[in-house]
Amino acid sequence: MRKHSKLEPAVPSPPAVSPGPRVLVATHSHPRYVKGGAELAAYTLYEHLRREGREAWFLGCVRGIGPQRTGATLSQPTGEREYLYSAGEFDWFKFANRDPKFPAEFRRLLETLQPTVVHFHHYLNFGVEAFLHVKETLPNCKVVLTLHEYLAICNHYGQMVTRERQVLCHEATPDRCSRCFPEIPPTDFFLRKHYVQQFFALVDHFISPSEFLAARYRAWGVPAHKLSVIENVMPPVGPALAPPRPLPDEGTPLRVGFFGQISHLKGINVLLEAAAILAEQRQYGVTFEIHGDYSGQPPEFQKDYLERLAKVGRNVKYYGPYESERVDALMRQVDVVLVPSIWWENSPLVIQEALRNGVPILCSDIGGMAEKVRDGIDGMHFPMGNPVALAQRLLAQSLKRGGQVGASPPASPSIAYAQHEAVYR
Numbered sequence: 001m002r003k004h005s006k007l008e009p010a011v012p013s014p015p016a017v018s019p020g021p022r023v024l025v026a027t028h029s030h031p032r033y034v035k036g037g038a039e040l041a042a043y044t045l046y047e048h049l050r051r052e053g054r055e056a057w058f059l060g061c062v063r064g065i066g067p068q069r070t071g072a073t074l075s076q077p078t079g080e081r082e083y084l085y086s087a088g089e090f091d092w093f094k095f096a097n098r099d100p101k102f103p104a105e106f107r108r109l110l111e112t113l114q115p116t117v118v119h120f121h122h123y124l125n126f127g128v129e130a131f132l133h134v135k136e137t138l139p140n141c142k143v144v145l146t147l148h149e150y151l152a153i154c155n156h157y158g159q160m161v162t163r164e165r166q167v168l169c170h171e172a173t174p175d176r177c178s179r180c181f182p183e184i185p186p187t188d189f190f191l192r193k194h195y196v197q198q199f200f201a202l203v204d205h206f207i208s209p210s211e212f213l214a215a216r217y218r219a220w221g222v223p224a225h226k227l228s229v230i231e232n233v234m235p236p237v238g239p240a241l242a243p244p245r246p247l248p249d250e251g252t253p254l255r256v257g258f259f260g261q262i263s264h265l266k267g268i269n270v271l272l273e274a275a276a277i278l279a280e281q282r283q284y285g286v287t288f289e290i291h292g293d294y295s296g297q298p299p300e301f302q303k304d305y306l307e308r309l310a311k312v313g314r315n316v317k318y319y320g321p322y323e324s325e326r327v328d329a330l331m332r333q334v335d336v337v338l339v340p341s342i343w344w345e346n347s348p349l350v351i352q353e354a355l356r357n358g359v360p361i362l363c364s365d366i367g368g369m370a371e372k373v374r375d376g377i378d379g380m381h382f383p384m385g386n387p388v389a390l391a392q393r394l395l396a397q398s399l400k401r402g403g404q405v406g407a408s409p410p411a412s413p414s415i416a417y418a419q420h421e422a423v424y425r
Contacts, residue, residue, distance in 0.1 A: 021424040022055040024115040028122035030060030032078060035324050037349035038148045041232035042121035048233050048417050057113055061125040063087040073105040083109065087125040093155065094195050097127025106130065110137045117424045119144040128199035135202050142204040144423060147213055149346055152196050153220050156180055159265055159343040168344065197221055205423050209347035210368035230419045234352050254286045254397060257334030259327060260350045262294035264301055267340030267364065272308050272316065273387035278395065279313035286315065286394045291330055293321040331357045339363035342385045347372060362393065
C-alpha cells in the first residue's frame, strides 16, 4: 500500500483530456470497503468522468477497516487519482470533523489538484466544515452536494422513522426530535439545524436523486433554485442484460428476490412474515430468495433475524452476501425483486439494478420507491409494512397466467451524466 505523510503532486493527465470542469468527487467511504449506494454512485460518476476524458479525482474515506490510521491522514492505496482519508474523531450529532489533521491535509490536496468543482456525495467523516475549507482554499471552486437520505433533518440515522415505535415521521421539529431523543433538549436540535445550515449555505448546488427527497429538503430550508432532481449515474448497461419480461405462467413457482442490506428498516421482517402467512395457507407457489448481508447490524437484530430464519419453511432460502459484480446474474434468476422497506427510501440502488435487468419490482408504496416504480408499469406497490397485503399481492400474481407487468428499461446513464455536467458548468 502506498502511503504519504505529505501529498505528492497529481499525476499528469493523459494528453487527450478535453476542456471542461476539473472535478474532485468525494464520498464518506469507498466502494472497495463499503458497497453502499452512495459510495457506488460516487465512484461510478468518477469513472464516467474519466471515460469522458475529464480531469477527475476520487476522495473516499475509511474508518476502522482497510488501511489503518498509522500517521498518514491521506493515502493512495487504490490508484494514482484516488485518495483515501483515514477518518478521525467525528461529532455525529452536528456532523463536525474533530480530526485536527484533516483541515491542513484536505486544503493541501485542494491546492495540489486545483479542481474547479468539488462534488460531495456525502459529508459524513469529512464534516460539513469541508465546504468552508473548499471555499477558503479555492474561492472560485464550486461545491456540489448530492443528498442521499435525511441525515441533516433527522438524528435517527437520517431515516425519519421514530426511535421507539419505529413508525414513519412526517415532520422534524425541535420538540418532535426531542421526544425521540429525550436526553437531548429541543434547544440543541434547534442549534444543530442552525449549525448545519450555515455550512449548507456555502454549497453552490444540491442534487437529489428523487423528487420526494428534494421536497423534504426544500421544506427544511434548502433554496429551491439551488436544488436539482437528477438520478445517480449508474454503471453502463451491458448487451447481455435481459430485456423486460412478464411474470411466469400459471403453475410455475413465482421466485421473489430480496437484494441488499438486511435490516429492520429494509423490511426483512415484512418478507419473513408474508412468507409465514403463505406457508400456513400451504401456498407454495411463491418462493423467497434472500441475497444480502446482516453482519453490520446490531447484535440484537442479528439474533432475531437468525432465529426467524431458522423457523421459516421451505419457501424461504437465504443465500448470504454477494459481490456487486454478481447482482445482474442473480437478479436474472428471479421473477420479481421485492423492496419492502419501511422507511422513506430515496432512490434505492436495488430498484435501478432491477430496472436495468428488466425484472418487475414489488415495493412499498411510500417515498422514492413509489416514485421510481410506476405501479402497473415497472412493477407493483403494496401497503408499506403490511405482510398480509404483501402475501395477497404475491399470491394473486402467482395465480395469474403470464402477468402483464414488466420493468421498463431505466434512463441511459449518459442522460444522468449529461445532467451532472450541466450543473458543473
